Structures are given as structure tokens and as C-alpha cells.
Amino acid sequence: MSPEVLSTPVVDTAKTPPDRAHSRARAARRRKIVVAASRALLLVVVLGLWEVLARADVIDPFNFSMPSKIWDQIWTWVTHGTALGSLGEQIWYTLHEALLGWVFGVAAGVVFGIALGRIAFLADVLGPYIKVLNSIPRIVLAPIFVIWFGLGPASKVASAVVLVFFPVFFNAFQGAREVDRNLVANARILGASDRRVTLQVVIPSATSWIFTSLHVSFGFALIGAIVGEYIGATKGIGLLVAQSQGTFNAAGVYAAMVILAVVALVAEGLLTFAERRIFRWKPTGSDS
Amino acid sequence: MSADTSPAIELRGASKTFRTPSGGLHTAVRGLDLTVRRGEFVAVVGPTGCGKSTTLTLVSGLEEPSEGEVVVAGEPVRGVGDKVGFVFQQDATFPWRTVLSNVMAGPRFRGVPKAEAKRKAREWLARVGLSAFEDRYPHQLSGGQRKRVALAATFVNDPEILLMDEPFSALDVQTRALMSDELLELWEGTGASVVFVTHDLEESIALADRVVVMTAGPATVKHVFEIDLPRPRKVESVRLEPRFIEIYREIWESLGEEVRITRERGAAHVA
Numbered sequence: 220m221s222p223e224v225l226s227t228p229v230v231d232t233a234k235t236p237p238d239r240a241h242s243r244a245r246a247a248r249r250r251k252i253v254v255a256a257s258r259a260l261l262l263v264v265v266l267g268l269w270e271v272l273a274r275a276d277v278i279d280p281f282n283f284s285m286p287s288k289i290w291d292q293i294w295t296w297v298t299h300g301t302a303l304g305s306l307g308e309q310i311w312y313t314l315h316e317a318l319l320g321w322v323f324g325v326a327a328g329v330v331f332g333i334a335l336g337r338i339a340f341l342a343d344v345l346g347p348y349i350k351v352l353n354s355i356p357r358i359v360l361a362p363i364f365v366i367w368f369g370l371g372p373a374s375k376v377a378s379a380v381v382l383v384f385f386p387v388f389f390n391a392f393q394g395a396r397e398v399d400r401n402l403v404a405n406a407r408i409l410g411a412s413d414r415r416v417t418l419q420v421v422i423p424s425a426t427s428w429i430f431t432s433l434h435v436s437f438g439f440a441l442i443g444a445i446v447g448e449y450i451g452a453t454k455g456i457g458l459l460v461a462q463s464q465g466t467f468n469a470a471g472v473y474a475a476m477v478i479l480a481v482v483a484l485v486a487e488g489l490l491t492f493a494e495r496r497i498f499r500w501k502p503t504g505s506d507s
Numbered sequence: 508m509s510a511d512t513s514p515a516i517e518l519r520g521a522s523k524t525f526r527t528p529s530g531g532l533h534t535a536v537r538g539l540d541l542t543v544r545r546g547e548f549v550a551v552v553g554p555t556g557c558g559k560s561t562t563l564t565l566v567s568g569l570e571e572p573s574e575g576e577v578v579v580a581g582e583p584v585r586g587v588g589d590k591v592g593f594v595f596q597q598d599a600t601f602p603w604r605t606v607l608s609n610v611m612a613g614p615r616f617r618g619v620p621k622a623e624a625k626r627k628a629r630e631w632l633a634r635v636g637l638s639a640f641e642d643r644y645p646h647q648l649s650g651g652q653r654k655r656v657a658l659a660a661t662f663v664n665d666p667e668i669l670l671m672d673e674p675f676s677a678l679d680v681q682t683r684a685l686m687s688d689e690l691l692e693l694w695e696g697t698g699a700s701v702v703f704v705t706h707d708l709e710e711s712i713a714l715a716d717r718v719v720v721m722t723a724g725p726a727t728v729k730h731v732f733e734i735d736l737p738r739p740r741k742v743e744s745v746r747l748e749p750r751f752i753e754i755y756r757e758i759w760e761s762l763g764e765e766v767r768i769t770r771e772r773g774a775a776h777v778a
Contacts, residue, residue: 290611332567356725362608399599401597401599403598404569406601407587408567408569408592408593409612409616409617409660409664410613410616411612412616419612420601423601500603500646500647501603501646502647
């Protein structure tokens with residue numbers, strides 16, 4: 220037993236008078252409410268202004284649409300389905316492509332990143348090629364994928380994969396490179412083989428790097444899927460955008476954007492949740 | 508030479524030269540001869556940056572000597588062996604593993620079954636007084652507690668040779684004295700040979716059977732002092748004994764000169 224095990228820090232707030240602590244808590248609560256109210260107000264003002272200006276013909280409602288029309292469009296899609304089938308089906312289709320592309324892209328990015336980060340020979344040989352590939356604006360590959368893989372989901376998955384791969388790869392690579400050398404030395408002394416060092420030291424310490432890229436890359440996967448659908452597809456939100464545009468239905472384009480934003484936010488939320496579970500070992504700054 | 512009578516560690520004319528980032532050559536250790544007997548506690552002191560740590564990495568097998576030979580338990584060192592434990596200066600606990608899992612890491616890396624590893628780990632955690640903390644993560648512990656985890660994680664492997672690279676230098680003075688006492692207690696039960704690198708002369712005398720004074724870099728052995736203070740020792744009280752002060756003065760005469768040389772070199776670099 221040692222002193223620092225036994226000693227528990229005495230919390231200062233115990234000494235402050237209760238009414239001061241109370242008023243401080245109330246002030247914090249009030250601030251939260253003010254922030255939330257201001258946010259709502261900002262949204263209402265922007266949407267309201269848009270609506271009013273469009274109705275007053277200050278901005279052209281045909282090109283710029285207006286919030287009420289967009290809402291009507293979403294509602295119609297929800298209740299009566301889109302020209303392509305039910306809205307849920309379109310969302311699912313896009314999400315499905317994005318998820319598949321994301322999973323493949325992330326898997327490939329992590330595997331290549333860790334492998335190149337650990338094996339200097341591979342990094343030296345492949346490094347320049349990866350740089351060249353990365354400098355290509357990969358979104359232009361989407362039409363090529365449509366030619367190669369047809370109008371089905373495969374071409375969208377492919378464009379999502381190429382968008383997702385690079386950020387994940389570079390982060391995994393960097394993560395594998397920046398592993399604390401002390402940890403590696405310690406693991407080796409404790410008896411870890413090279414394989415164990417990779418699996419139990421390099422990969423865990425690279426996960427925080429990799430996770431940073433996962434947030435960005437899911438957005439990229441959605442972009443890949445949408446652009447693929449926009450160029451040529453039989454189903455999906457991207458096609459919805461393309462069709463709305465083709466029929467000069469500005470509200471439809473905006474409505475699809477709103478739906479996409481919701482989908483992306485939900486996915487982001489799920490990812491953050493998973494991250495919290497995985498990184499319990501990390502100091503968060505606020506807790507403990 | 509049979510394995511039983513051979514010394515625990517022998518460095519024969521070991522040198523280590525590194526290539527610096529600017530392309531030059533830096534000799535950290537030159538012509539180092541040092542023998543550590545079995546079960547002996549040797550402290551290595553020397554001026555800052557003289558190559559003490561390099562000596563340890565040579566013995567551990569993390570680095571190979573550029574010249575000369577390193578022999579551990581009668582066998583030349585080829586890579587990291589399973590007889591060696593190493594406590595690093597910086598924190599080297601795995602932040603994503605719990606305390607228990609950190610201590611289990613060594614046995615698990617060496618293929619000990621999980622249940623057995625857990626039993627051994629719990630035993631060592633109890634010995635360093637951290638049983639109540641086995642589910643915590645390293646970031647939830649104090650510096651001293653993390654050091655205890657590192658000690659438990661090292662001792663759980665039953666190392667014949669224990670290498671320590673300024674292990675307590677990041678701790679505050681009180682914790683440091685406490686950890687030194689704990690280290691002596693833990694070590695006395697194991698019969699391991701220890702090489703303890705430090706720049707703190709007091710610490711080295713309080714802990715060791717012999718104190719090796721290194722020259723200003725490139726490091727080589729300047730002088731070896733036998734410490735005839737009786738064991739068991741308590742770090743806080745032993746340093747008040749007249750004999751301790753006598754030894755301190757004697758060693759400082761040797762070490763002080765090297766420190767002065769290092770300082771003058773530093774000044775020359777700045778100028």
C-alpha cells in the first residue's frame with residue numbers, strides 16, 4: 220500500500236456554499252437553453268427568409284424553390300413513393316452501395332496501410348504509385364466504372380471504394396509509422412513475436428488514426444454512391460436527384476439533399492457511438 | 508564454461524556506433540568491458556547522454572553491438588532473449604489494455620495459457636499493491652502506479668536479468684524513494700541480476716552492490732565501486748549513514764570529473 224493509492228483527492232466544491240454551486244448549475248442550464256433556442260431561431264430565420272423571398276418573387280421560386288415546396292416534395296415521396304418506387308427503397312439502395320463500398324474501402328485501406336507501415340520494402344516499392352493514384356481526381360473514375368460494371372450497384376460500390384480507400388490508407392499508414400517505439404520495444408522484451416507486435420501493438424495504436432479517417436470516409440462513400448447513381452443507375456437517391464433535375468423539379472433536388480443529410484448524420488452518430496465503446500481506454504479530458 | 512558458473516552478463520569490448528540523421532557517425536559506447544555476477548545489483552552512473560542507455564539496449568538484444576561481444580548467461584546475445592526484463596524510462600504500459608491485461612501481456616506473448624497468466628498477473632499485482640486497480644486503464648492511474656504496473660509486468664516473466672533505464676526519473680522525490688524500497692523488496696525474492704542505469708548517484712548507492720562510473724561519451728567503464736552497506740536497506744535511512752556519505756564522496760570525486768567534461772563540451776557546442 221502506498222500513500223497515493225490511499226489518498227483520495229478532496230473535491231473543492233464540497234467547501235463552496237451550496238447556494239453558489241446551485242446558482243452555477245442554474246447558469247449552466249440557462250446557457251444550454253439559450254444555445255438551443257438560438258440554433259432553432261437561426262434555422263427558422265433562414266428558412267423563413269427563403270420562403271418569404273421566394274413567395275415575394277425576390278428570388279426565382281422555379282430555380283431556387285422554397286422550403287414549403289421541398290417539404291411537400293418529401294412528404295409526397297414518403298406517402299406516395301417516388302417515380303422509381305418507394306422512398307425507403309431508394310434510401311436503402313444508396314445506403315447499401317455506400318456501406319458496401321465503405322466496408323471494402325476501409326478493409327483495403329487498413330490492410331494496405333498497416334502492411335506498408337510495417338514493411339519498409341513494400342512502402343518503398345509501392346509508395347510512388349500510391350501517390351500517383353492519389354493525385355488522380357478519383358471522381359472521374361465513376362463514369363468508367365459505370366461502363367465497366369453496368370448500371371447496377373457494382374459500379375457505385377467501386378466508386379465508393381476508390382474514394383474511401385485513400386484517406387483510410389494514409390491514416391492507417393501514418394498510424395502504423397507513428398507507433399510509440401517504446402511500446403514496440405517493450406512488447407518485444409516481454410516476448411512478442413513480430414506478428415504479435417503488429418496485431419497487438421501497431422494495430423491498436425493505429426486505431427485512433429484510422430477512426431479519424433472513418434468519419435470522413437463514410438461521407439466519401441456516400442458521395443461515391445450518389446455520383447455513381449447520378450451518372451447512371453436504375454434506383455437510388457442519386458438517380459432521384461438526376462431525374463428531378465431532368466424534370467426541372469428544383470424542390471426534388473433539395474429534398475434528396477435533405478434526405479441524404481439525415482442519412483449521413485445518422486451514420487455519423489452510429490460511428491461516434493462505436494468509437495466511444497472502442498476507445499474506453501482513452502483519456503477524454505473531461506472524465507476522470 | 509557451464510551456464511551455472513558463468514556470470515549473468517558479460518560485455519567484452521562492446522562498441523556501438525549510430526548513424527546520425529545528418530549522416531555523421533556517433534559512437535555511444537566504446538570498448539566497454541563489464542561483468543555482472545548472478546544475483547548482483549549493479550548500478551551504472553554517468554553524465555547525461557553518455558551512452559548508459561545504449562549499454563542496456565545492447566544487453567537486452569534490442570540493438571546489436573557494432574564491435575565486441577555481449578554474453579548473457581554464458582550465451583552470446585542474438586536478438587531479444589527470454590531471460591531479460593526491461594523497465595523503461597518512459598511509460599511503456601499499453602494504454603488500451605487494462606492494468607491486469609498489461610501485466611498478463613508478457614506471459615501471454617510467451618504462450619502461457621490465459622488462466623495461468625491471469626493467476627500470475629494477479630499475484631504480482633497484489634505484490635505491488637494494485638489489486639484494487641486491475642480493471643483500470645493506465646491513464647486513470649498516477650505516475651507511480653503506472654510504474655508499479657510496469658514493474659509487475661516485468662517481474663511476472665521471471666526475468667533472470669533485469670535491466671532498468673532510469674525507471675524512476677519521472678517520479679516525484681517521495682514516490683521515488685518509496686518505489687526504490689519496493690524494487691529492493693521485489694528483487695530480493697527473485698535472485699535476478701539487475702543493471703540499473705541512473706544519473707542520480709544517491710539512488711545508485713542506496714540500491715546497488717556495485718556502482719559503475721561511466722566516462723563522458725563515448726561511454727566506457729571508468730571505475731567500479733563496491734558498496735558494502737548491509738542489506739536489507741531502506742533508501743530513506745541508509746542515505747543518512749556515515750558510511751553512505753563516505754562512499755558518496757569517494758564516487759563523486761570520480762563521477763564529478765566526467766560531469767564537468769560533459770558540461771564543458773556542452774558549453775563548447777553552444778559557443
